[in-house]
Amino acid sequence: MLIIPYEIETLQQERPWANWLLVAACTLTSLFFLFDAECAQALTPLVLQGFSLTGLLGNVLLHQDLIHLVGNMLFLWVFGNAICMNIGNLRYLAVFVGCTLLAGVAQVLLDGSSTVGASGAINGIVGMVLAMYPLNRVYLFWFFAIRGGSFSCQAWVIILAWFAFDVWGALGGGDMVAYWAHLGGFLGGVSIGLSGLHLGWFQLICYDNRSLLQILRKEPLEG
Template identity: 40%
Template sequence: MFPFRDHNPSGRTPFVTYALIAVNIAVFLSYWHLFADPRALNNFYFQYALIPAAVSTGQGFEGLFTSMFLHGGLMHLGGNMLFLWIFGDNMEDEMGHLGFLAFYIMAGLLAGFVHVVFAPGSAVPTVGASGAIAGVMGGYLLLFPRAKVDILLIIVIFFRVFTLPAWIMLLIWFGMQFFGGLSADPNTGGVAYWAHAGGFVAGIALTFPLFLRLGGPRFWHTNDFHPPHPEAKYDRSSIPTIRRRR
């Protein structure tokens, strides 16, 4: 299940969102050649990624920041940038350019700290913008719970696009991270579930002052729980189903 667009274009150009996407892509391309040399790639990650065991001993704090701009492959990068592109523009619209940039960085740092708390002895390098983007998603849930998001559902050879309110899609995603964190050992690598869940909760908390400043529940009801802009209309909302032949 992949979200690929929302129905809520921002009211102004989201320069920071575009810049963050560009910086993440540029950084990834700068060390793309290292994927041909696993030893050099590992050395690079150990230098710039987040190492929870190092932070636990009072070292490597810079990795909390630099790890937010590193990725483990094209799919990792592409998925993160897609989520940032979908949810970042409306958040930037309400927060302002500099406010959104500060929010994004703070959410990423807090997500990294949560990961360290749950895996203090892990020496596995952690990379990715997922924690910061989870914060963006958490803030989006608070401000625009009924915003429409188009989801591509793939089950074997069954493909279909359908539209969900943001709160359903985002709570399903958060639930997957939370229960993934309960079932996985954070010290052995893999997906940093607690960083995702922590970033999501941090995003809600960091957005709450803005929510109150906008009017709190009155902001919801004034805009019917959507971003305060005209909704985009798409000609097609589905992909033909490919049925199995008997």
Template identity: 40%
Template sequence: MFPIRDHNPSGQTPFVTFALIAINILVFLGYFLSLDEYQLGEFFWTWGLIPARFLSGDGLETILTSMFLHGGWLHLAGNMLFLWIYGDNLEEEMGHFGFLLFYLACGIAAGLAQALPDPGSVVPMVGASGAIAGVMGGYLLLFPKAKVDVLFIFIIFFRIFAIPAWIVLSIWLAIQIFSGVSTPGDLGGVAYWAHVGGFVAGLALTLPVWLRRGAQEFWQRTDGHPPHPETQFEAARSNVPLVRRRR
């Protein structure tokens, strides 16, 4: 189950979203292609967010630098895809500068949500997913019924379905909470609580935007859909073929 696009077009060019994607990619290429495995570990140790060091007052800048680092190609690609899907619409609603501040604030909240429950951890945390989780939380508040195309991959076939954003994002959040509760300490290798913290921060920081648009009246006017015509694709399920097993 993997979101690949939404039906929520943006009426303006999302310059900040494009810039954040470009910066993340360029930073990743700058260190990942030039450092060996040992140097990469040292690099993450220096610029990643290490709870024990950060909470002792050392490396305070890492709560910002860590959100522009990624551990591998798939880590980068997944985060940038999610930012591409959800970021443009929030940038349109918040304005370019407002969206940038929102994104950074969500990333900071995500870092704190991961560090505070485990203050003795010495495992570096890297990735933009906490900030992007905040974008997803804001998207849920403003466009709960916007259609999101989700790729379902089963054992013998795959298919794309258009599903309301509130279902997609609620399932994603539930997975993060369940994984965070069931995975002790740093054993999982994924900062689940950063995802949860970023998501909650995104909801909270988007509340003023939602209230300015009339709160529940905004939902009533749009029925939870985007306040403009949705993108219409050729087929509701898309034209990705169904692949079946041959007997």
């Protein structure tokens, strides 16, 4: 079954131009990497290989094929916009870079294979959604064989299902997927989200349900 998110229930506070720029940069760079041999050669240093800072930061701009690119950009658009338009564009860029580094370090330490793709950083943004909006609803399309439809659920349900899938994949040997980058980015994003809420860097509004931090502390939402 294929499950594709298309919206998160949260109120837009500002235009998420930083996330739009990230989507555009990843898309354009990946297309050059995939379809222009000379550009692909020039972009090789951006591949994650060891602890090169260029690779640790630049691998998010490259993707293995069009399916990889489209899937990642869809998730980045949905989850990235939800976070960016609520924490602010500059904070969002800092968070994205942090998740990128944490995902890359986890992949190098626990797997060691070279990789490309924004999925580790995107999992970090998904982790932030779990920290900030676990009870808000996510709307999704589903496809199975020749049938399809849509449904919604609270964010924590689908996010923890994806997390469990990544754990299963990582423990099962990877299957050519950078599962350790997914897990490193996700846990980093949850940690950043909880820390930002605790320190007051990120604020919820009355429209949103309780954050994960408030649930753990058994606190009500402050309107």
